[in-house]
Amino acid sequence: MPTRNVDLETHLYCQIEQVSPIPLIANFSCKAGEVLAVVGPSGGGKTTLLRMIAGLSVPEKGRIQCGEQQWFDDELRIKLSPQQRHIGYVPQHFGLFPHLTALENVISGLDHIPKSERKARALDWLERVNLHGLPARLPAQLSGGQRQRVALARALAREPSVLLLDEPFSAVDRETRERLYIELARLKSQLSIPVVMVTHDMNEALLLADKMILISQGNMLQQGEPFEVLSHPRNETVARQMGLRNIFNAEVSGRDAEANITWLKMGEQIIASDSAPELAIGQEVRWVIPNQGIRFNAISSGRLCRSINKLDIVIESMLVMGESVRVKARMADVDEVFNMDIPSHLAEKLSLKTGLATTIALKSEQVHILES
Incomplete structure (x- = not known):
């Protein structure tokens, strides 16, 4: 993927508020080249927030902007579709088409480039996520970790403005998860786009994220660098959510x-x-x-x-x-x-x-x- 300048072009800004169906208040930004972890318990609003960034859900009010492009603004009545936002999205259980091979799954996300270029682009990204030799396999013939890599390759092959990861490692075993951490850390150095990762795993956030947001019951409790939040939680609620026992x-x-x-x-x-x-x-x-x-x-x-x-x-x-x-x-x-x-x-x-x-x-x- 071509390297982009780390500037306003790929800076994600999100300020949203809603009361129903799920209460949610959030205000944050994520720079190009950063991994932002959104951490919190189940039902706290993490996936809802991710879907709003992706354009799959619409907030009651607020603003979502990527670089100079407005994705959502309730006052200006701007509401871009997921396709117009050009995001890379890896859902919790990967969202692969079961009847398509690994190669075909990656190609399915490349309708924005000429047909003649799609296969080469897809093969290149399967190589980048260490899936060479497996392009003809169906998802059922792949391990959980391999399916996760196909989903990641499909999202990244789009050269997205923003990469969104929803509990990306929850469906794989611990050993595979450790390997995938290394893989994402390696890929992160090549990416010059904002990466927003939803997780309930605090260790995952501490390991992979440059910044983190703690969210609970739709409210942002604290945000900052992971070690800073761990060392200086705002209050006891944050401390306990961070897993601090002393x-x-x-x-x-x-x-x-x-x-x-x-x-x-x-x-x-x-x-x-x-x-x-x-x-x-x-x-x-x-x-x-x-x-x-x-x-x-x-x-x-x-x-x-x-x-x-x-x-x-x-x-x-x-x-x-x-x-x-x-x-x-x-x-x-x-x-x-x-x-x-x-x-x-x-x-x-x-x-x-x-x-x-x-x-x-x-x-x-x-x-x-x-x-x-």
Whole structure:
């Protein structure tokens, strides 16, 4: 596919609002060359949003624009069809024609180019998604991962203005999904169009997306870079939707706006947070820390001792989950439990076991105070 300039030509902007049949409010943009993940639970409005971008559903009001072309504007009464928008769309179960071969399925999306060029274009994209040697097979003769690649080839062969992916990896097994992640990451470097991916899988979004939107019950809860949203969720609803489990109560015991530090008190323990929102001394707050903000290391190494936030804990339980271990540990002087996932080899190296008293460190830049 020819490389396009990353400019206004392929910048997607979406601002929509509706009350029925499904309430939905969204306002976001996606640049060319970016993958935007729309993440949320089933029934939260993710697929509805994708269908509105595609032109398959019509919002009550708002505006959808790609580059300088208006796709939808309720005030100007603009409503382009899916064909006029020229999008690439991969539905959840791929939407392949069962009676057409892989090659014919890709060709079916190429009615916008001369007939004489369609076969060569289709074969080229089947090669690009690593399906060479399989163009004559019917969908029933292909694995789930291969069918997904055919659907992706069909969408990309159109040289679309925007690529839309609806739960693109949910219908394949874990091993295939891992291979497809690598495939999409490789293709992403070649694409200079906005890519909007709907998923309920947080790890998928963290792995593949440049930006993410959290959506629930038709409302956008937060948007930003995945790691930023994970490290700084706006409120407890966002934190829990992100899968964060270490959420605690504390009291503000001090605040240094100049140094950008807030001191939090849990029992007799003082914890530093590298942020200083407008909070009063003595105010009760909720705070959160992601798994990567907890350092579980050997005290003897000396590295832990330099941390401001050292906590004494007692391990209550350990659950082996393949290459990682889920550790549940209680603070020594406070009735609070930390949940940590650590690599199995580290747990073995540190001789961690149920009942062991040890110490963890919390990265102060990852201790995030939630909005009330």
